[in-house]
Amino acid sequence: MAYWLVKSEPFKYSWDQFVKDKQTFWDGVRNYQARNNLKAMQKGDEVFFYHSNEGLAIVGIAKVAKEHYQDPTTEDPNWVVVDLKPVKAFKKPVTLAEMKAEPALSNLALIRQGRLSVCPVTEAEWHTIMEMGNMQ
DNA sequence: GCCAACGTTGGC
DNA sequence: GCCAACGTTGGC
Numbered sequence: 001m002a003y004w005l006v007k008s009e010p011f012k013y014s015w016d017q018f019v020k021d022k023q024t025f026w027d028g029v030r031n032y033q034a035r036n037n038l039k040a041m042q043k044g045d046e047v048f049f050y051h052s053n054e055g056l057a058i059v060g061i062a063k064v065a066k067e068h069y070q071d072p073t074t075e076d077p078n079w080v081v082v083d084l085k086p087v088k089a090f091k092k093p094v095t096l097a098e099m100k101a102e103p104a105l106s107n108l109a110l111i112r113q114g115r116l117s118v119c120p121v122t123e124a125e126w127h128t129i130m131e132m133g134n135m136q
Numbered sequence: 137g138c139c140a141a142c143g144t145t146g147g148c
Numbered sequence: 149g150c151c152a153a154c155g156t157t158g159g160c
Contacts, residue, residue, distance in 0.1 A: 052158060115142060115157050
């Protein structure tokens, strides 16, 4: 079991839309590092859903419903998607500012490499963030 | 809307 | 294979 974090701009695809859809394929990844992370995801892995640009917070938890497959929005075999489904929303979203202020999260990939749209989260980081969001 | 960070591209 | 130029992302 591994943990991940994906980003979405709420304009483009918000958590609310995700919940309404019940399931979605995570497309639009056009970065090799992010793509490699997508490929490493396994069914059942848990994923933080982060709102970039607006909100700047982790707003919910998703689960990998289907492992990577060819991105249906392109012919290019370089790119893949995974299926995600919503698990639950944070009662209290954990903001980027809070995560930056938390010493236990100083190595968080999201903070170290802000532009990476799909990044790994360690188990310790996962639990820290869960506590910060009152999700324990 | 600006700017910093970073990835990608292309000329040499 | 290096490096400058350029484009994109995302925080502020």
